[in-house]
Amino acid sequence: SSTGSGSAEPAATAAVAKGLPGDCASEQVFCIGLVTDVGKIDDKSFNQAAWQGAAAAAATADGHAEYIETVDPKDYAKNIQSFLDRKADVVVTVGFAIGDATATAAKANPGVHFIGVDAFQATTIPNLTGLVFNEDKAGFMAGALAGLLTRTNVVAAVLGTDKIPPVVAFGKGWENGARFTNPKVKVLTTYHPGGLDVAFNDPTWGAQTAKQALDNTADVIFGAGGKTGNGALLEVARQQGAYCVGVDSDQWETVPGARGCLVTSAEKDIEDGVATLIGQIRDGSITGGNAFGQVGLAPFHDFEEKVPAAVRTKIEGIVRDVASGKIPTGVN
Amino acid sequence: MAGSLVAAFAAYGIWGFRATAVLGFAVRSSTPLALAAMCGILCERTGVIDIGIEGQMLLGAFAGFFGAAAFGVVAGVFAAVAVGALVGAFLALCAVTWRVDQIIAGAVINIAAAGFTSFLYRPGRVIGSLPAWRIPLLGDLPLLGPVLFRAQPLTYLTVVVVIGLQVTLVRTPWGRRTTAVGEHPGAADTVGIDVARYRYGNVVAGGALAGLAGALLSVEITGSFDRGMTAGRGFLALAIVIMGRWKPVAAWAAALFFGVLTGLVNQLNFGQVIDIPPQFVAMLPYATTIVVLAIFGTRVRPPAAAGRPYP
Amino acid sequence: MHLDRLRPALLPVVAVVVAMVIGALVVLAAGASPVAAATAIWVAAFSGTGAIAATLEKATPLVFAGLAVIVGVRAGLFNIGAQGQLLLGAITAAYAGYRLAGLPRAVHLPLCLAVGIVCGALPALLAGVLRATRGVHEVIVTIMLNTILVNLTDWLAGGPWMEQGQPVSRTPAIVGSARMDRVAGVPVGFLLAVAMAFGVWFVLDRTTFGFRLATVGANRNAAHYAGISVAGATVAAMTLSGALAGLGGAVESLGVVGRFEPGFNAGLGFDGITIALLARVSPRAVIPAAVLIGALRASSTQLQARARLAPEIVDVVLALALLLVAAPIILRWLLRLRPGSSPTEVHLTRGWGS
Amino acid sequence: MSESRPGEAGAVPQARGVLLEVRGLTKRFGSVVANEDVSLQLRRGEVLALLGENGAGKTTLVKMLFGLHRPDGGEIRLAGEAVRLRSPRDAIARGIGMVHQHFQLVPVMTVAENVVLGAEPTRRRFVDRRRAAAEVRELSERFGLAVDPDAVVEDLPIGAQQRVEIIKALYRGAEILILDEPSAVLTPEETDELLGVVAELAARGVGIVLITHKLREVMEAADRVVVLRDGRVVGEVAPADTDEAGLAALMVGRSVVLRIDKQPASPGEPVLGIQGLEVDDDRGRRAVTGLDLEVRAGEIVGVAGVQGNGQRELAEAICGMRPRIGGCVLLQDRDITGLGARAIHDLGVAHIPEDRDKHGLVGSYSVADDLVLNRFDEPGFARWGRRDRAAVQRWAEQLIAEFDVRTPDVHAPADSLSGGNKQKLIVARELSRASVLVVAAQPTRGVDVGSIEFIHRQLVAARDRGAAVLVISAELEELLAVSDRIAVMRDGRIAATFAGASATPEAIGLVMGGATGH
Numbered sequence A: 001s002s003t004g005s006g007s008a009e010p011a012a013t014a015a016v017a018k019g020l021p022g023d024c025a026s027e028q029v030f031c032i033g034l035v036t037d038v039g040k041i042d043d044k045s046f047n048q049a050a051w052q053g054a055a056a057a058a059a060t061a062d063g064h065a066e067y068i069e070t071v072d073p074k075d076y077a078k079n080i081q082s083f084l085d086r087k088a089d090v091v092v093t094v095g096f097a098i099g100d101a102t103a104t105a106a107k108a109n110p111g112v113h114f115i116g117v118d119a120f121q122a123t124t125i126p127n128l129t130g131l132v133f134n135e136d137k138a139g140f141m142a143g144a145l146a147g148l149l150t151r152t153n154v155v156a157a158v159l160g161t162d163k164i165p166p167v168v169a170f171g172k173g174w175e176n177g178a179r180f181t182n183p184k185v186k187v188l189t190t191y192h193p194g195g196l197d198v199a200f201n202d203p204t205w206g207a208q209t210a211k212q213a214l215d216n217t218a219d220v221i222f223g224a225g226g227k228t229g230n231g232a233l234l235e236v237a238r239q240q241g242a243y244c245v246g247v248d249s250d251q252w253e254t255v256p257g258a259r260g261c262l263v264t265s266a267e268k269d270i271e272d273g274v275a276t277l278i279g280q281i282r283d284g285s286i287t288g289g290n291a292f293g294q295v296g297l298a299p300f301h302d303f304e305e306k307v308p309a310a311v312r313t314k315i316e317g318i319v320r321d322v323a324s325g326k327i328p329t330g331v332n
Numbered sequence B: 001m002a003g004s005l006v007a008a009f010a011a012y013g014i015w016g017f018r019a020t021a022v023l024g025f026a027v028r029s030s031t032p033l034a035l036a037a038m039c040g041i042l043c044e045r046t047g048v049i050d051i052g053i054e055g056q057m058l059l060g061a062f063a064g065f066f067g068a069a070a071f072g073v074v075a076g077v078f079a080a081v082a083v084g085a086l087v088g089a090f091l092a093l094c095a096v097t098w099r100v101d102q103i104i105a106g107a108v109i110n111i112a113a114a115g116f117t118s119f120l121y122r123p124g125r126v127i128g129s130l131p132a133w134r135i136p137l138l139g140d141l142p143l144l145g146p147v148l149f150r151a152q153p154l155t156y157l158t159v160v161v162v163i164g165l166q167v168t169l170v171r172t173p174w175g176r177r178t179t180a181v182g183e184h185p186g187a188a189d190t191v192g193i194d195v196a197r198y199r200y201g202n203v204v205a206g207g208a209l210a211g212l213a214g215a216l217l218s219v220e221i222t223g224s225f226d227r228g229m230t231a232g233r234g235f236l237a238l239a240i241v242i243m244g245r246w247k248p249v250a251a252w253a254a255a256l257f258f259g260v261l262t263g264l265v266n267q268l269n270f271g272q273v274i275d276i277p278p279q280f281v282a283m284l285p286y287a288t289t290i291v292v293l294a295i296f297g298t299r300v301r302p303p304a305a306a307g308r309p310y311p
Numbered sequence C: 001m002h003l004d005r006l007r008p009a010l011l012p013v014v015a016v017v018v019a020m021v022i023g024a025l026v027v028l029a030a031g032a033s034p035v036a037a038a039t040a041i042w043v044a045a046f047s048g049t050g051a052i053a054a055t056l057e058k059a060t061p062l063v064f065a066g067l068a069v070i071v072g073v074r075a076g077l078f079n080i081g082a083q084g085q086l087l088l089g090a091i092t093a094a095y096a097g098y099r100l101a102g103l104p105r106a107v108h109l110p111l112c113l114a115v116g117i118v119c120g121a122l123p124a125l126l127a128g129v130l131r132a133t134r135g136v137h138e139v140i141v142t143i144m145l146n147t148i149l150v151n152l153t154d155w156l157a158g159g160p161w162m163e164q165g166q167p168v169s170r171t172p173a174i175v176g177s178a179r180m181d182r183v184a185g186v187p188v189g190f191l192l193a194v195a196m197a198f199g200v201w202f203v204l205d206r207t208t209f210g211f212r213l214a215t216v217g218a219n220r221n222a223a224h225y226a227g228i229s230v231a232g233a234t235v236a237a238m239t240l241s242g243a244l245a246g247l248g249g250a251v252e253s254l255g256v257v258g259r260f261e262p263g264f265n266a267g268l269g270f271d272g273i274t275i276a277l278l279a280r281v282s283p284r285a286v287i288p289a290a291v292l293i294g295a296l297r298a299s300s301t302q303l304q305a306r307a308r309l310a311p312e313i314v315d316v317v318l319a320l321a322l323l324l325v326a327a328p329i330i331l332r333w334l335l336r337l338r339p340g341s342s343p344t345e346v347h348l349t350r351g352w353g354s
Numbered sequence D: 001m002s003e004s005r006p007g008e009a010g011a012v013p014q015a016r017g018v019l020l021e022v023r024g025l026t027k028r029f030g031s032v033v034a035n036e037d038v039s040l041q042l043r044r045g046e047v048l049a050l051l052g053e054n055g056a057g058k059t060t061l062v063k064m065l066f067g068l069h070r071p072d073g074g075e076i077r078l079a080g081e082a083v084r085l086r087s088p089r090d091a092i093a094r095g096i097g098m099v100h101q102h103f104q105l106v107p108v109m110t111v112a113e114n115v116v117l118g119a120e121p122t123r124r125r126f127v128d129r130r131r132a133a134a135e136v137r138e139l140s141e142r143f144g145l146a147v148d149p150d151a152v153v154e155d156l157p158i159g160a161q162q163r164v165e166i167i168k169a170l171y172r173g174a175e176i177l178i179l180d181e182p183s184a185v186l187t188p189e190e191t192d193e194l195l196g197v198v199a200e201l202a203a204r205g206v207g208i209v210l211i212t213h214k215l216r217e218v219m220e221a222a223d224r225v226v227v228l229r230d231g232r233v234v235g236e237v238a239p240a241d242t243d244e245a246g247l248a249a250l251m252v253g254r255s256v257v258l259r260i261d262k263q264p265a266s267p268g269e270p271v272l273g274i275q276g277l278e279v280d281d282d283r284g285r286r287a288v289t290g291l292d293l294e295v296r297a298g299e300i301v302g303v304a305g306v307q308g309n310g311q312r313e314l315a316e317a318i319c320g321m322r323p324r325i326g327g328c329v330l331l332q333d334r335d336i337t338g339l340g341a342r343a344i345h346d347l348g349v350a351h352i353p354e355d356r357d358k359h360g361l362v363g364s365y366s367v368a369d370d371l372v373l374n375r376f377d378e379p380g381f382a383r384w385g386r387r388d389r390a391a392v393q394r395w396a397e398q399l400i401a402e403f404d405v406r407t408p409d410v411h412a413p414a415d416s417l418s419g420g421n422k423q424k425l426i427v428a429r430e431l432s433r434a435s436v437l438v439v440a441a442q443p444t445r446g447v448d449v450g451s452i453e454f455i456h457r458q459l460v461a462a463r464d465r466g467a468a469v470l471v472i473s474a475e476l477e478e479l480l481a482v483s484d485r486i487a488v489m490r491d492g493r494i495a496a497t498f499a500g501a502s503a504t505p506e507a508i509g510l511v512m513g514g515a516t517g518h
């Protein structure tokens, strides 16, 4: 559906070279500004996915898109303001932490529409839409698959930090999902023992902890936590006979090195969600409050044959029922 | 040494694969720390403080990854070593020739390395990583096999480096002269030892080891590069150098101690044995280290000339 | 005579200018416009009171962190733990800032600052005591404490002190009576930082207490001979260092962030080392050094927006400036100065403080 | 690595050629001219003494000969050939060895390791420690320089360290040996041993440059004397043609009284009373073992003894720098046993510490700050905790004039002073204020004769003002010159006490050596 999802290279480069033109104020010129959470635009994670969605939407609408990377959390407001100064029509902000600054800016600029990725809106502001996901559902689906796939009845989750709610939701969903399909299963869960600045950025710890989990006889491992989680996937890929499960986007694309074990990913489709919301802004159908994005399981890719047909059918049913709410995830 | 082996097997007897898992984690997580600490030891024993290890590792990881992506993993390792050595040469130039304050030179390396690798990083490359070498027979031993003898090449290399460094520092003319240069460069100078040459040589060699430690992260352990992926290991290595009292094997032991604690923390989390917040579990290795040091005290005596330019 | 006394002060300025020129070449090499970059920095950092205030806000914690490092270095101690001390000061000040609502401003604000100071000083005190009584090296202890305090503050912000009714780790907002505002466009915190810089300068360079610390830093044995308590000076220096870091954290919470949020102060402690070095361990020189780095850091938005430059370029310029300040020999060569006509190199560290 | 063989010196032919010639050598440090147009020659088998006041430029001159300083002008010729010595390596390669005024030993390494450093004997690439130790033992026996090859240097008394320095030079088989104040820290017996070694080496054809402030040694050992003043050569004599007074006059430019005349003491009340004192040394061994001693107002008590018999620990214990394990120390009937250094200082105890660089000074401080190092917070120099730098500067300027400390100004770092001038700085600080007790450990170590005279006068003046003075010295002559009573210390206690008049070097030496058998 979108431009960038085929390659691991972000679509960033081309779009940023074009940037926002000087005449965004004009009715005819459609301008999207995106402010990242602290981190880089090519983070193979939510910043990148959101940007790909924005860039895709801009391409569809024949508009323009540009991003600013946040270096210091204290600059959130300033970064948003710089797009407002340049008369952007849409401002996309990424991450929960930037939510307050986004809400403040939205109230002050009713003429501009804001999208807050991952930012749950407790109160409704008409020109601010929070793009949120039921990560617990995605985690549950993946965990359910893991419960069916494990031969040792041990599965593990190597997670970023429990300070970020979506990560916890993924992890809890994973645990409950695994138990749902396999009551005998043992779930090993661990969070990175560092501050926020390193918790998502320590692939070494991720890899070594994944190995420790494997030594504990785990054979399906969920890596959820930015680079840290990716490190876990890469480690599992090097071991024989174990599966790994990615997170957020289809990591078959973003972490090609993990293809040796990557049976699926617990997806939350930020890219598509952002693109869709921007489309709604274009046609005027957008509303304030929260918009729930798609969650689900990524395709099995090469594991299509290795996953038994019975498991596949069973999991399809679970995915359907979890999505519809028929199967509760047990995560509040 | 023998005592720890006995303890390890006792643990294995009681906890089985869990002991293997924890000790395996300890060994693996200690190798980059130990190698980085060897850099610190080489530099400080020769009288140059290197707080730029973090940056050197990061550049090593960077060069290792992109070298591997372009020319294969072995070339990647060599690229990491070369870049580490190059940065070491820069540190030596600052510390010895320009007489720049050594802490500043290290800080410059850290800042520049973070900026440089972040600026130049392009995602999307994939590399294989170094395969594990299972040593025949030894690799089949219980406990010791999985923990020690099924490792990847750089891990074995680390063991060789640590023990080799210990022996050479204590037993060879080069080692004694290095010690003299770090303790009392005036004394070394007046017996005709070229202080500058020794400092250059050792700081460059140390840089190469830090680069290797970086390659360990990117080429051996993860097979990937990410910005800031050293995650403070270079600074931890500084503490390990001091805990090991500037002795290679002792520093390695300190790194292992740390690794065991961190591995235990993971294991506790896995087992959900205790229901306490992960932050408290995470503090455990660090708090334990402080407590142990406070109880036993370490009247450490750094190389007397560390940090001072000569003449 | 006059020129000789002026030059040491001039050196960092020249160094920064040269670093910027080299930085411009890097910008050019990266395919961007140095003019646009310069404009971006200027606009971001100094155009208008808002920009200036933002710059000064960025500079404020840097001043405190730099002073914290300097106090340690003077006594021959290397406090790598400013980061952790700052975090603890920040979260406890924030806690006092929302918890003690209802107090009059004249009581509440100073109280919050005091809480930050005390709590910042505590971990440093521990490191100082361990060094003085058990001989445990302060570098190890402060590195360990950094991680411990990051975790402790993370836990507090996501546990007992977490703001209710929302999912993310952070404390409630600090109430008005504890907020530090701006006076005539200048953040109060910055004024406090400037006052502290002068205070620290006076204490270190003009008082007998400063002389004690410096003597212990320069020659422990001579200090012992002169009847100066080495243990006392070690503990005092570490405590003062931690207190400054804690105050920096408090000012950050009360004046800039308005609450405590994990991740908001990452790296500040290490910036302190940079600042201390850029200022050649002279407390008063910390102010311009911090303003400079604050300005560069404040410009990341504009650098991206106006010059399409990755924000890392700031680090490159910073590293260059630091190197040039530390190695006048390079400057001399670059500027073709006659030998001997520029001041000698800085030497602030005395090894591992033994 | 082991091509240099010990004792190669013995193979030097006995030809009486010129080994070393210096022409017009000049060296400046900033505005200080340390050497100006210095010319001299050194022949085979000759002992050349370099004499001069503190700061005359002796150390600077020999450092240039050893490649440690680069001359600003002039040339150095070795065996008739002009050479450039860029580093000690060049000098060593050309057969020059040097024993430094400040020891150049690595404290944490063993004697053998220090000796062979840079020229290690090896076996399969490893240092051959057995051979190193054997060679050190061989040299030490051949030249009668007793050292234990396996001892760690920092554990050795200073005299033994000196012997290690000499063995180091011998091991390298030097043809030219430079000794910079080698006897400053030696006991008389050790000095005699040293002079024996010097004579032996000279007999084997080694050319020796000997720097010393002790005229007796010059008279005894030197073939020729070159005198420096303010960096210039001001005279050259043979010892046979002059006497100690003549040398002193040549050096200082005026006649010097070598034996000070003082009034007989009129001792008053006891000021220092020590009873049963027990003190440990740095390694926790009992160094002072039940010592009793009394010093009265208006008398100078000298403490003699072979080094390492607890003298240093005694001084440090009196002054509060070292914990007292047992017994008590009374100052004017007040028990000061538990007090720290500062409290004791404030009670009026002045202390000239034995190790000036380690304890007495902060090298990086200005002369002015070092002159108030232990009184920086006294009312005259500080108010309300604020230092009065102007007052410190005025005070310092007064002191450097009064005590003749040679320094460009009071802002110069103490490290830039010559060895003797550092000592004078400390003496100035300690003797410039009214004290009830003066503890002076090796007060004239490394000081030139003119200044020795001056310092002795100051000690006597302190006595005459009513202070009790305790002088601890390795120089018997010094003790005999200034003391009213001499206590001999052995094995951590006072073995005998002599009244000034009855004391003879022979009698004291007998007790020092342990006539009762140790």
Ligand SMILES: Nc1ncnc2c1ncn2[C@@H]1O[C@H](COP(=O)(O)OP(=O)(O)OP(=O)(O)O)[C@@H](O)[C@H]1O
Pocket: C205, D411
């Ligand atoms: N190195 C020196 N050489 C000569 N005079 C000095 C020196 N240092 C200080 N002084 C004298 O001390 C006076 C007081 O110095 P002043 O108060 O200006 O120092 P400062 O620059 O404030 O010190 P700081 O370096 O601590 O900032 C000077 O005017 C000068 O006469």
Ligand SMILES: Nc1ncnc2c1ncn2[C@@H]1O[C@H](COP(=O)(O)OP(=O)(O)OP(=O)(O)O)[C@@H](O)[C@H]1O
Pocket: D029, D032, D033, D034, D052, D053, D054, D055, D056, D057, D058, D059, D060, D061, D101, D406, D416, D417, D418, D419, D420, D421, D446, D448
């Ligand atoms: N590194 C230096 N920097 C500045 N001045 C120096 C330095 N070394 C020596 N000087 C000065 O040079 C002069 C000669 O010093 P030198 O050490 O040669 O004297 P010396 O004759 O050996 O004295 P002493 O008998 O006290 O050892 C002195 O004025 C001293 O202050």
Ligand SMILES: [Mg+2]
Pocket: A023, A024, A025, A026, A027, A028, A029, A030, A031, A087, A088, A089
């Ligand atoms: Mg428009």
Ligand SMILES: [Mg+2]
Pocket: D058, D059, D060, D101, D418, D419
């Ligand atoms: Mg001398």
